[in-house]
Amino acid sequence: MPLYEFRCESCGERFEKLVRWSDAEQKPHCPHCGGEETRKLISTVSSFGSGESSSGLSSGGSCGSSGGFS
Numbered sequence: 001m002p003l004y005e006f007r008c009e010s011c012g013e014r015f016e017k018l019v020r021w022s023d024a025e026q027k028p029h030c031p032h033c034g035g036e037e038t039r040k041l042i043s044t045v046s047s048f049g050s051g052e053s054s055s056g057l058s059s060g061g062s063c064g065s066s067g068g069f070s
């Protein structure tokens, strides 16, 4: 079930609501004022790749010729 974010056009409150796929076309009522004029906001899920910064790109040293003699 996707979690959508809505905004009430009446009172301006924003709220999140789990919406079933079958009820995706239905507008939920505002939990604050009970208004029916709610707008679905396009909220990107920001839980993917949570701050996994690639730190330390130092791969190998700068000393080249190491054990090439045979």
Ligand SMILES: [Zn+2]
Binding pocket: 008, 009, 010, 011, 012, 013, 030, 031, 032, 033, 034, 035
């Ligand atoms: Zn409202």
